[in-house]
Amino acid sequence: MNxxxxxxxxxxxxxxxxxxxxxxxxxxxxxxxxxxxxxxxYRFFASSDDAAEITQKTFIKAYHKxxxxxxxxxxxxxLYTIANNLCLDELKxxxxxxxxxxxxxxxxxxxxxxxxxxxxxxxxxxxxxxHKALLQLPVEQRVVVIMKEYEGLKFREIAExxxxxxxxxKSRLYYGLSALKKTFDSWNIxxxxxxxx
Amino acid sequence: xxxxxxxxxxxxxLYDELEQDQRKELEQFLAEHPDLQNELEELGEVRSMLEHxxxxxxxxxxxxxxxxxxxxxxxxxxxxxxxxxxxxxxxxGFAVAxxxxxxxxxxxxxxxxxxxxxxxxxxxxxxxxxxLQQGVTxxxxxxLLQQMKEENALMVADAVQQVQQAQDEKLEQxxxxxxxxxxxxxxxxxxxxxxxxxxxxxxxxxxxxQTDQVLGDLIQTVSTRN
Numbered sequence: 001m002n003x004x005x006x007x008x009x010x011x012x013x014x015x016x017x018x019x020x021x022x023x024x025x026x027x028x029x030x031x032x033x034x035x036x037x038x039x040x041x042y043r044f045f046a047s048s049d050d051a052a053e054i055t056q057k058t059f060i061k062a063y064h065k066x067x068x069x070x071x072x073x074x075x076x077x078x079l080y081t082i083a084n085n086l087c088l089d090e091l092k093x094x095x096x097x098x099x100x101x102x103x104x105x106x107x108x109x110x111x112x113x114x115x116x117x118x119x120x121x122x123x124x125x126x127x128x129x130x131h132k133a134l135l136q137l138p139v140e141q142r143v144v145v146i147m148k149e150y151e152g153l154k155f156r157e158i159a160e161x162x163x164x165x166x167x168x169x170k171s172r173l174y175y176g177l178s179a180l181k182k183t184f185d186s187w188n189i190x191x192x193x194x195x196x197x
Numbered sequence: 198x199x200x201x202x203x204x205x206x207x208x209x210x211l212y213d214e215l216e217q218d219q220r221k222e223l224e225q226f227l228a229e230h231p232d233l234q235n236e237l238e239e240l241g242e243v244r245s246m247l248e249h250x251x252x253x254x255x256x257x258x259x260x261x262x263x264x265x266x267x268x269x270x271x272x273x274x275x276x277x278x279x280x281x282x283x284x285x286x287x288x289x290g291f292a293v294a295x296x297x298x299x300x301x302x303x304x305x306x307x308x309x310x311x312x313x314x315x316x317x318x319x320x321x322x323x324x325x326x327x328x329l330q331q332g333v334t335x336x337x338x339x340x341l342l343q344q345m346k347e348e349n350a351l352m353v354a355d356a357v358q359q360v361q362q363a364q365d366e367k368l369e370q371x372x373x374x375x376x377x378x379x380x381x382x383x384x385x386x387x388x389x390x391x392x393x394x395x396x397x398x399x400x401x402x403x404x405x406x407q408t409d410q411v412l413g414d415l416i417q418t419v420s421t422r423n
Binding site: 023026027030031034035038039042043048051052055056059060063126127130131134145148149150154155167170173174177178180181184189190191194 | 204208240242245246251252254261
């Protein structure tokens with residue numbers, strides 16, 4: 001049994017315990033998954049407040065809907081589905097406001113960043129632009145990039161979470177990475193920027 | 198393999214989800230097509246840049262669905278769990294016994310007093326008070342009945358008198374109304390008779406005048422002829 005399967009089994013056990021009336025089991029699930037959901041939401045919005053809110057809403061929803069989960073070993077995928085849907089809902093709710101801020105990000109500073117003498121500042125600005133570039137991606141590409149690149153999910157799992165064919169997921173990732181490449185080129189960001197310590 | 202097929206395998210290759218034989222096949226194809234090799238390397242470079250994206254951990258556990266039970270609560274739950282029998286029948290007996298004990302304890306605190314005598318069942322709380330009067334004698338009952346009868350007779354007589362009075366008043370009012378009506382009719386009749394007499398007088402007066410005039414004319418005619 002590989003570590004992933006072991007983890008799924010432990011989640012399944014905790015879900016069964018919770019269904020059996022042990023509320024502490026749910027808190028253990030929260031402790032196991034909180035960081036991952038928070039990271040996902042943080043990368044999605046680039047905001048700690050939004051990430052915390054989405055994380056809380058995800059677990060509250062999971063708490064109330066856990067009885068509806070058919071395959072207890074897929075708790076993680078199910079949780080990501082909830083978190084992703086909440087992120088999309090939040091984006092719809094304040095879409096216009098966010099869209100405006102994304103538009104503003106498109107005019108990113110270039111020469112100032114690349115000519116800065118301070119390596120640390122250069123690296124920090126590069127990291128900020130990295131996140132800005134990610135936020136500029138279309139939502140469906142951004143979700144796939146985050147899930148694959150940072151959450152380390154398999155294509156099969158992402159397809160299951162998004163309820164899309166695997167090829168669609170791969171295609172979105174390909175176009176997402178290609179778009180990021182173009183953005184980095186247009187902002188004169190290359191991998192040397194991040195090699196400064 | 199063509200270029201499109203090779204591109205469709207890029208993501209699996211980059212994220213190491215490609216079967217070994219497919220991987221080798223793709224690598225051979227890329228060796229023959231440097232443009233594709235370059236494209237794949239650029240995508241890999243993007244990946245290596247994305248790795249640097251910082252992330253923030255939540256400061257604390259953001260969700261706690263139920264507060265952890267205190268030591269006392271755990272102890273209490275264990276105690277209750279150990280006291281209550283598991284068997285259904287025994288559990289019912291335990292519940293009945295608990296209720297009885299509760300009843301006795303509550304009775305002691307509230308000074309519950311239960312008694313059954315000739316007068317019936319009595320349930321009372323607090324100190325028992327002395328009964329001031331047990332009941333009434335037969336004589337008193339007779340006296341009360343007599344008094345009630347008298348009061349009833351008086352009430353009936355009073356009611357009859359009131360009804361009689363009301364009827365008398367109604368009759369009197371009816372007679373007054375009838376008399377007024379008769380008087381009104383009489384006045385109308387007299388007015389009609391008077392009016393008729395006046396008309397007759399006028400008619401006779403006119404006839405007398407006409408007769409006088411004819412007689413005057415006749416006398417004048419005779420006088421003229423003579």
